[in-house]
Structure formats: C-alpha cells, structure tokens
Amino acid sequence: MAEIYKLIHPLKYFTDYISREVRPDGRKFDEQRNIKLNVNSLKTAEASAVVKCGNTTVVCGIQLELATPKAEEPDLGYLVTNLELPALCSPKYRPGPPSDHAQVTNYLVSDIITNSKCINLKDLCIVPDKLAWVLYCDIVCLDNDGSLVDACIIALMASLKTLCLPSVTYDNDTEDIKVNADIRTPLKVHGLPVATSFAVYKLPDRNILLTDPSAYEEEMCGGIGANFIVCSNEGLLCGTQKFGGSNLLSDSQEESLKISRDRTNVVKKVIETSIKNDNEFVS
C-alpha cells in the first residue's frame, strides 16, 4: 500500500514522513548511515580503498607515474583525480563520455583536496624541473545512493594515507632514473578533510536539514546531488558549497557545522581503525 501511495503522491508521501520527524528509511534527521571501509583491497594499485556509506559504494585506486614538472611550477608534483560514474551505479547515467554531474562532482572532490592543503605538492617533487611524481587517483562509483562527495573523500583520503612512495635516484648527468620499489616512504598527509552532505527540505513553516541524504532524498529536495556540503580539515573549514534546493537560514547553518564536527570524529576513527587492522593483517 505504501509503495502505491509513494507512486501516486510522491511529494505528499515524503512530506508525511518529514512532518512526523522521521525519514522514509527510518533515520532521524541528523542520523547518518553506517560507514564500512576496507583499505588496500586492490592488489594492482599502489594504494586503494573501498568505502560503503549505506548503499553508496565507491572504490578508489591510486597509480604512480613519473613525469617532468610544469615549467611554471618546477617544484610541484601532480595529483590528478578522476571520478567515474558508470551507467551501472544509477539509472540516471547513460554510458558514454562523462556526464556533467560526474565532471562537477570530480571538480568538487579535487577542489576539496587542494583547498584543504592535506597534500603538499612539493612533497611529490623528486628533482626540481626534472622529475616529479604523478598520483593518478581513480575513483569509481559502483552504487550511487546519495552523498557521493562524502564517500569519494573518505575513499581518497584512506588511500592517500596508506600510500608509500618508492625511492627514486636520479642522475643529473646521464638523466638516468632508478626506482627502488623495496624502499618506500609513506606520503605525508596533513590532517584529514571530511565532507558532510546535507539536503534541505522545505516544509511550509520551516526548513529541515537532512544529514547524509540518500539518492531518493536528494531527488525530493530538488537537487542533483546534495544541496549543501560542508568540509573541514583539522577544525578549519575548507569549503562550504550550497546549491539548489531550499534556502538556508542562519540557525540551520549552526546546526550543520555542529553535525559536520561530529561526523569528522566518526570518519577519523573509521579510517584509523581500518588502517590499523590492515597493518595487523599484513604483519
């Protein structure tokens, strides 16, 4: 019966739930979905992570490559993120070249990583003007059930935290490059940026903030993806993006900042535990 009701009166179905202080999947407004994380799951990548936030599943793998730095920035390496949203992750995407949404989300993810300054690109340079590391971070979404940016950032950060760079010797005269894959140094990661997505739903008398929205909730709130994303790294905000959906009043902003602080702690714990478990498993 409920299913039919949902199809005939989609808006009323959703509003009935929200006005009774509960979301259609049974969560409270500020409740987030469980996070499951597994690091180093792909053996062909240098570092990798698989994350599940509720049903949203994202795989991230990092490949290393050597290249010459740009002439304008001779002492910087490269960090390239690439997000793939294949047709299998949601009926909204068609096979073919990357959709607008994939490009926008990819830009958001790489923007958060750059703004948070968690990776110093100078650390990726081996010999200025001659040789630098390129980190290709490929992120593939297997199942898109909302809050995609959050999951991408968790997967990416978990992979970066486990990444070890092989030692490289470069001969200035012969331009000979020797890579020793046995001696590895971990990449320095400064802090841990965490993104928290919200959907903003408008009831006649007030606005409701839904934490960690599912794809269905994002759609009902009128956005393509989440409406409001707060990112913070070590207590400093490194990006608050809001687009579409209902407008935001200042008290809901206070609330969102508080929720994002709590979530940062949870995500931090998840990543640390999962890396620790992986290390124990290896040794």
Place this chain on the structure above:
Amino acid sequence: MGMEKNVSKDFKLKPMKCELNFLSKSDGSTILSQGDTVAVVSVNGPLDIKSTSQSIEKSTLEVLYCTKGGKPSVADRYKENVIRQTCETAILGSLYPRTGITVTIQELEDYGGLLSCCLNCTCLALLNSGVSMRCVYAAVTCAVDESGDIVLEPPKHQLQTARAVMTFVYDSREKSLVTSFTEGMFSEDTYKEALARCHAASDLIFSFYRDIVSKYANVI
C-alpha cells in the same frame, strides 16, 4: 570607472553600471559592470527544445558560460552548474512546462569577482526577459586576506594573495542563503562573519536592482 576608495569602507561596494536591452535579438539582455569587471548576459525563452531534454513538470534551464579565452574547462562547467542551480531556485519554472530557457553569459573583463558579477547580471537579464520569478537574488564576493580580515569585493591583486575567497547569494524575500561557493581555508568564526557582512552588502545590490528597473520602467 575606477578603484574608488572602497578599500576599508565596510558597506560600500564597487560602483555598478548597467544597461538593459543591450542586445537587440534576445528576449532579455543586460550588460553589467561592477568596478572594472564586466559581463554580458542574454536570456532566451521559453523556447521549444528537443523532446529528450524536456521535463513535464518544469522548464529546462540551460546555462552557457563563455570565457574570454574561449576554451571551455571543467572549472567553467562547475561555474555553469552554480549559476544554473541559482537561477533554477529563482525562476518559476513550473509555469512553463516542456519548454527551455537558455541563459548565455559572456565574460568581457575580469578584475576580480567575476562569478558574482555574472550572477547579478543574469538576475537582471532574467528580469528584463519577463520570465516569471519567485524572487530576485544578489551575489556578493568577499576575500579573507593574510591577516584574517574580510574584504568585500576584493580587487584582483588581493584575490591572488587571499587565504580564502567566498561568494554568497541571497534571495530578496527571506534574505536567506541560496548559494555559497568557497575556495581556500578559513575558520568557522570567519565564515559566520563573512556571511553576515555579505548579507548586509546584498541590500545595496537589491536597491541597485530597484533603481535600474524603475529607470527603465519610466522609459516604457
């Protein structure tokens, strides 16, 4: 035009100049300069569009953002997305189902704050085209400089050294936040202060809109 003494004055924005009906063939068009930053926007619609992109519930909004360099990049796609989502909240799209509205933005000069100039220009062009709107909106850019002070509508040289740049869009009815777009790192307190400052500054833009519209209404 010139950099007038708006360096440390709190609620004074760069001088704005605007002309409506700038292009003869568009349904609505505007050229807007904020200081030395200039953008032209043309709005066409509601028009017929191909059936695959039609929506039965509301009109489809298409935003094209053309830079001076001409080459489109992923960052431009992102700006297009920001502008489209902002316009979508302002336009009463459900009045024009199965149609399309195209907004074309051309950058002319960028001396800082281009995104907010484009957003304000788009709003005026939408007003000029006569599309039904829920509300108008105003965009304000501010920067956080190295000492942590907030500068409204920063000039270009300050943008390059700034710790963070934020653009906020407010609507005219509830004066609530429609869009926010930030770059760089900043603390929560700075964020709140920037929000409050831009909120106050948005009133100046709304009164500018009112002046422009009443000026052109007299001509008609």
